[in-house]
Amino acid sequence: MTQSPPKPTSALSLPDLPGPDTPIRRLRHPGRWLSGIAVILLLAMIGRAFAVGQIQWPVVGEFLTAGVIITGFGWTLLISACALVLGVVLGFVFGIMRHSENPILRFAAWLYVWIFRGTPVLLQLLIWFNIALVFPRLYIPGLVDERMVDVVTPFVAAVLGLGVNEGSYLTEVVRGGIGSVDRGQKEAAHTLGMTPGQTMRRIILPQTLRLILPVLGNSAIGMLKFSSLAATIAMGEMLNAAQRIYFINGAVIELLFVCAVWYLAGTTVLSIGQYYLERYFGRDTAATTRDRRWFKGWARRPAVEGEV
Amino acid sequence: MSLAVKAVGIRKSFGSHEVLKGLDLEVAYGEVLCILGPSGSGKSTFLRCINHLETPNSGYVWIDGAIMGYALHRGALQELPIRQLRAQQSQLGMVFQHFNLFAHRTVLGNVIEGPMVVRGLSRAKAEARAMELLEQVGMAGKASSYPSQLSGGQKQRVAIARSLAMEPRVMLFDEPTSALDPELVGEVLEVMRNLARGGTTMIVVTHEIGFAREVADRVVVMIDGEIRETGAPGQVLSNPGDPRVRSFLSRVLA
Numbered sequence: 001m002t003q004s005p006p007k008p009t010s011a012l013s014l015p016d017l018p019g020p021d022t023p024i025r026r027l028r029h030p031g032r033w034l035s036g037i038a039v040i041l042l043l044a045m046i047g048r049a050f051a052v053g054q055i056q057w058p059v060v061g062e063f064l065t066a067g068v069i070i071t072g073f074g075w076t077l078l079i080s081a082c083a084l085v086l087g088v089v090l091g092f093v094f095g096i097m098r099h100s101e102n103p104i105l106r107f108a109a110w111l112y113v114w115i116f117r118g119t120p121v122l123l124q125l126l127i128w129f130n131i132a133l134v135f136p137r138l139y140i141p142g143l144v145d146e147r148m149v150d151v152v153t154p155f156v157a158a159v160l161g162l163g164v165n166e167g168s169y170l171t172e173v174v175r176g177g178i179g180s181v182d183r184g185q186k187e188a189a190h191t192l193g194m195t196p197g198q199t200m201r202r203i204i205l206p207q208t209l210r211l212i213l214p215v216l217g218n219s220a221i222g223m224l225k226f227s228s229l230a231a232t233i234a235m236g237e238m239l240n241a242a243q244r245i246y247f248i249n250g251a252v253i254e255l256l257f258v259c260a261v262w263y264l265a266g267t268t269v270l271s272i273g274q275y276y277l278e279r280y281f282g283r284d285t286a287a288t289t290r291d292r293r294w295f296k297g298w299a300r301r302p303a304v305e306g307e308v
Numbered sequence: 309m310s311l312a313v314k315a316v317g318i319r320k321s322f323g324s325h326e327v328l329k330g331l332d333l334e335v336a337y338g339e340v341l342c343i344l345g346p347s348g349s350g351k352s353t354f355l356r357c358i359n360h361l362e363t364p365n366s367g368y369v370w371i372d373g374a375i376m377g378y379a380l381h382r383g384a385l386q387e388l389p390i391r392q393l394r395a396q397q398s399q400l401g402m403v404f405q406h407f408n409l410f411a412h413r414t415v416l417g418n419v420i421e422g423p424m425v426v427r428g429l430s431r432a433k434a435e436a437r438a439m440e441l442l443e444q445v446g447m448a449g450k451a452s453s454y455p456s457q458l459s460g461g462q463k464q465r466v467a468i469a470r471s472l473a474m475e476p477r478v479m480l481f482d483e484p485t486s487a488l489d490p491e492l493v494g495e496v497l498e499v500m501r502n503l504a505r506g507g508t509t510m511i512v513v514t515h516e517i518g519f520a521r522e523v524a525d526r527v528v529v530m531i532d533g534e535i536r537e538t539g540a541p542g543q544v545l546s547n548p549g550d551p552r553v554r555s556f557l558s559r560v561l562a
């Protein structure tokens with residue numbers, strides 16, 4: 001045979017077979033090295049371009065910890081947290097309603113999803129912010145009687161807009177999660193004498209929670225970013241604060257980079273939290289991951305037999 | 309012997325398909341009743357009507373002093389609120405073909421769930437009783453495992469312990485061994501045999517003719533939503549009167 005590398009099936013008679021300790025040479029992967037080097041070069045070029053470009057890095061560093069920016073980031077976190085809580089609550093309420101025996105409740109939940117998932121969140125923010133044009137006064141007998149503009153501040157509008165919108169997505173997620181818990185477990189709970197409420201709380205929702213946890217993590221990350229939309233309704237969160245600074249000092253790109261750093265820091269922390277939460281709630285599945293690394297992109301893919 | 313369960317004229321249809329055509333059945337305390345019959349004859353539906361997982365279209369089930377799901381009021385059966393129905397359902401233990409263990413709870417968690425939530429036992433009391441029951445079905449060593457870590461036979465034994473923990477008057481079994489690999493059937497039947505010996509009242513839908521012959525006090529054969537034959541296992545299994553029962557038995561005994 002003149003072929004190289006030799007075919008493994010070429011006639012090999014029994015007496016010629018090598019011993020059990022014959023060394024094994026692994027296949028080389030020159031392609032991986034080449035593509036790796038190419039990517040590193042590309043990253044270096046992009047990095048250099050930004051380093052020598054029209055951007056004053058000292059200004060970025062200076063404003064990174066400026067009081068206005070930190071306060072803005074605080075508002076960003078607060079809006080995101082409140083909106084997420086509101087979204088989760090609405091998601092569970094309407095998600096459970098989607099499974100109600102009562103067709104009117106089912107319809108109401110469907111209507112909610114239809115409206116709030118079907119319109120842009122920026123539009124919803126603007127509508128909440130301007131809701132006083134429709135209802136000049138908020139009047140609930142014996143409870144509230146105020147001018148709407150005093151009630152729906154930019155903060156309230158931001159939380160309502162982002163939370164109600166998020167709730168419409170989570171409704172569908174919760175609905176799917178509830179539907180995926182098999183009917184048998186529900187029946188088993190009934191034969192034990194558990195009421196529908198007890199069955200929902202103790203059997204179905206805990207399992208739903210595990211299923212929707214990855215989605216909740218993504219919601220939290222998305223919410224942190226979407227909260228920047230509140231800058232358009234005069235809410236003094238981080239992006240709005242940055243804008244107000246660069247309208248004065250003209251350091252536009254520097255301040256936008258400052259925001260990028262803080263958003264990245266926030267989403268990174270959330271990703272780590274999500275990883276550990278998922279691991280905690282994944283206890284009861286057989287295929288619990290033993291991998292302790294939260295940054296999955298960096299982690300090696302599982303070794304396949306025969307690979308180096 | 310006093311009666312534990314009495315089913316009266318149970319009818320059930322799905323759409324236009326009448327699955328149960330007016331079934332009557334009596335089971336006494338301490339009795340083991342096996343229900344046999346071809347696939348699709350309505351055995352599961354009958355069992356599910358007995359504990360009201362399905363609501364019969366007409367007829368009712370009496371369990372020791374009360375009618376399941378209804379109160380007799382001025383000559384009519386007035387439907388009970390769900391909470392009272394559930395209280396009645398908990399007096400009938402149910403073991404399913406597919407175990408239906410709570411996937412997010414450990415073995416022990418599965419067994420204490422009913423006693424704690426429905427009967428209001430303290431965790432300590434519920435756990436002590438649960439460990440006794442797990443001991444009884446040979447699963448005490450796996451108390452902290454999750455269902456996904458168990459074999460089918462082990463799951464079914466846990467499911468039996470979970471039902472027993474509610475101290476039901478009657479245990480219902482719907483083909484408890486049909487979803488099991490053949491080598492795991494024995495361990496579940498052994499647990500059921502022990503229950504029968506201990507005097508537990510049982511209604512067992514099964515394809516295990518050997519088990520019926522050995523353990524049952526009485527055998528019922530259902531065909532097409534009707535009870536066609538009822539009697540002692542020796543008599544029904546070896547010398548059935550009804551020709552359709554004879555042909556069914558000759559098929560399963562072959």
Ligand SMILES: Nc1ncnc2c1ncn2[C@@H]1O[C@H](COP(=O)(O)OP(=O)(O)OP(=O)(O)O)[C@@H](O)[C@H]1O
Pocket residue numbers: 322327345346347348349350351352353354
């Ligand atoms: N929820 C339902 N909706 C519609 N039809 C049903 C439903 N449950 C059962 N049936 C029908 O009722 C008939 C009896 O079903 P059932 O499960 O009671 O039979 P079975 O005797 O338990 O059979 P097997 O031995 O296969 O378990 C079947 O024709 C089945 O298709």
Ligand SMILES: [Mg+2]
Pocket residue numbers: 351352353482483
């Ligand atoms: Mg069946």
